[in-house]
Amino acid sequence: MxxxxxxxxxxxxxxxxxxxxxxxxxxxxxxxxxxxxxxxxxxxxxxxxxxxxxxxxxxxxxxxxxxxxxxxxxxxxxxxxxxxxxxxxxxxxxxxxxxxxxxxxxxxxxxxxxxxxxxxxxxxxxxxxxxxxxxxxxxxxxxxxxxxxxxxxxxxxxxxxxxxxxxxxxxxxxxxxxxxxxxxxxxxxxxxxxxxxxxxxxxxxxxxxxxxxxxxxxxxxSPGHMKHHYMPPIPLIVVTEPNLKPDQALKLINNKMSELPEEIESVKIQKPKNGIHSYELLKLSADPLLATREFYAQLREVAARGKDCILFYREDSQVGERWESLFDRLNKAASLIL
The missing domain is CATH 3.90.870.10 (DHBP synthase)
Structure with missing residues (x-):
């Protein structure tokens, strides 16, 4: 005390x-x-x-x-x-x-x-x-x-x-x-x-x-109104197609990364100079309340593991108001949404 x-x-x-x-x-x-x-x-x-x-x-x-x-x-x-x-x-x-x-x-x-x-x-x-x-x-x-x-x-x-x-x-x-x-x-x-x-x-x-x-x-x-915000130090990629395998996703990502601007609304977009060759998966709890609580900490932890990018696979079960609040943050933190 x-x-x-x-x-x-x-x-x-x-x-x-x-x-x-x-x-x-x-x-x-x-x-x-x-x-x-x-x-x-x-x-x-x-x-x-x-x-x-x-x-x-x-x-x-x-x-x-x-x-x-x-x-x-x-x-x-x-x-x-x-x-x-x-x-x-x-x-x-x-x-x-x-x-x-x-x-x-x-x-x-x-x-x-x-x-x-x-x-x-x-x-x-x-x-x-x-x-x-x-x-x-x-x-x-x-x-x-x-x-x-x-x-x-x-x-x-x-x-x-x-x-x-x-x-x-x-x-x-x-x-x-x-x-x-x-x-x-x-x-x-x-x-x-x-x-x-x-x-x-x-x-x-x-x-x-x-x-x-x-x-x-x-x-x-409102604060945090920009298109990109909450971004980790390496690219976060949200994958909305469940059948898109990580290796296939990496090819798409490298093609699309070159098209991205260096920054949007004063926020620098993360673009590794030598391309993206490795990834780490971001996994969140099935309960949206728990997923929300752990999201930023998990994002920091996964980004620190030394890979070129973070992949997050959006699941069909992640629907409803609570998930929408989380995806507001997750989509703004993403460099790309596939």
Whole structure:
């Protein structure tokens, strides 16, 4: 207990001095800084090598704290927060003028969530102001689900990590755009996650709130919206044809790799200079909840085995909302989908 208290105090001091820290949450580890110190917000971007067009999520420890960073809270926000907070739901709401536009990438909306991790909540409460925190990895790379992942990722930057153990969920939060209109609430899922559309619909229906989901929406209001993200240091190839043998896949991959650009939307695409001659299979649990929890850690482990690429064979049984959330990450992490 004393060690935890000392770690919390050290994290608080670093934040108060305008630094960044590795923050544990139930989804993935975040790279956190105070939202009221502009130089600290900028340090998140420079440490991650993240472009300023990719907005950050503001983490709070209470609904009252959340209300201070949005210009309008509203009944739908209240209903969803009562059920899903603390938890892996980020709500994108109108930005309060006090929120630095560096956090929102110049947008008039801000993503807000209350993480379901005791150390994160205690730290935010002790600091007394919300923390901006994207995932604690270099931009476009695989997200971290343990303190060790963060330390390896930022070994050159010597980032202090508040160790809260392995993450329970394993992928980033659901991001939901919430717009309160006169007659109804308009909703858009900007990023899939552990909280599913069916979960959201159930709660809003129970609360008697009239709502509509909009499918066509500008996803720039969400972090992780690019076509490629979460990428391992060697190419990940998703194979959707079960009869395509690995050796056959390698021939196809080498033909298609030469056609890929060097980078897409500021994310570098992994393309071995001497071609791809060996592979390692990525295998995940049959239960989508377990598969999601282990995905990023497995991706890191398999990538470290020294082969030229990672092959993942998508199976017919991997269908449904939970698998869709995982495949949102997996497909963006992939250099190719065959």
């Amino acid at each position: 004393q060690a935890i208290n000392e770690a919390l105090k050290k994290a608080q001091i670093i934040l108060e001095e305008g630094g960044v820290i590795g923050l544990p949450t139930e989804t993935v580890y975040g790279l956190a800084a105070r939202i009221d110190i502009p130089s600290a917000i900028e340090k998140i971007f420079t440490t991650k090598e993240r472009p300023f067009f990719d907005p950050l999520i503001v983490h709070v420890s209470s609904i009252d704290m959340a209300k201070k960073v949005t210009a309008y809270w509203g009944p739908a926000s209240e209903a969803l927060a009562e059920v899903f907070w603390p938890g892996p739901l980020t709500m994108v709401l109108p930005r309060d003028p006090s929120v630095n536009t560096m956090i929102t990438s110049g947008l008039e909306t801000v993503g807000i969530r209350m993480p379901n991790h005791p150390l994160a909540l205690e730290l935010i409460q002790e600091v007394g102001v919300p923390l901006a925190a994207p995932s604690a990895n270099k931009f476009g790379k695989t997200s971290p689900t343990s303190a060790g992942h963060v330390r390896v990722e930022f070994k050159n930057e010597n980032v202090f990590v508040l160790d809260g153990g392995d993450c329970d969920i394993g992928i980033e939060s659901t991001v939901l755009l919430v717009r309160h209109r006169a007659d109804k609430v308009e909703l858009s899922i900007l990023r899939r996650g552990h909280i599913l559309r069916s979960d959201l619909e159930r709660v809003l229906n129970e609360k008697g709130i009239t709502f509509e989901f909009l499918e066509k929406i500008d996803k720039r209001e």
